[in-house]
Amino acid sequence: MIKEDILLKFGACKMTYKKGDFLFNEGDFPKFFYQILSGSVKMNNFNDEGKEFIQGIFSTGQTFGEPPLFINKPYPSNAMAISHTTVYTIHKEAFFRLLLTNPEVNLAVSEVLSQRLYYKSIMASELSSQDAEHRIIKLIDYFKEEIGVPSDVKYKVPLTRQQIADLTGLRVETVIRAIKTLEQKGGLKIKDRKIFL
Structure with missing residues (x-):
């Protein structure tokens, strides 16, 4: 930066x-x-x-x-x-x-801090939701946006299932099930155990 x-x-x-x-x-x-x-x-x-x-x-x-x-x-x-x-x-x-x-x-640092505060606000709201699939998609969308990947481009998620669990407050077993369900619904793709959205 x-x-x-x-x-x-x-x-x-x-x-x-x-x-x-x-x-x-x-x-x-x-x-x-x-x-x-x-x-x-x-x-x-x-x-x-x-x-x-x-x-x-x-x-x-x-x-x-x-x-x-x-x-x-x-x-x-x-x-x-x-x-x-x-x-x-x-x-x-x-x-x-x-x-x-x-x-x-100084302005760039302020912008970064504002982005993080915004993310924390969004995630605090998401953590109160019981919908694991929604939490996971929101988290991946945030990471995708953070690095500037266009929404129509497939993004390889750089997080392990354990890291997704730790970031969303879910159990890793719940994350694994939710990711499989999302794949079945077409919400994301899994290739070679890697998640793409």
Whole structure:
């Protein structure tokens, strides 16, 4: 999202993480802005029984974890690498200087945060619905829109069934059944175990 030369000008450092490494933990206070150079990161929480709930999945070019940075509150979730991942980090104060001196970047960051807030509002409404099929289609539509795939183009869903379950608050067995039902209804296609919408 933010151009590499601008990131480097404000002191960005490259950090590399292995799959399963935590970039930060729930309850930590934010010190850095993060932008993914390669790989992917999930933000998650675990309930008292140890069940994971995925707040979001972010990949190459995307940023994550900004809201607590702006309001100086602890992170409400963990950030974990879900593949070998390299990120740019910028110290909080340098990031704020970057925003103040680059209004176009400031506007772009505001737009990204607004998109995420919109998604959270939509998903909060969907999670109150008992219709698993509807939740799954809404989630896939959001990911498709997020990367700019036209609605008439088949999109290969980059999520596992477990990740879909964790993002929608469903059990993985329910997701598997719902996906089979959606395929039978023509709502999506499955090819080589991959989901296409």
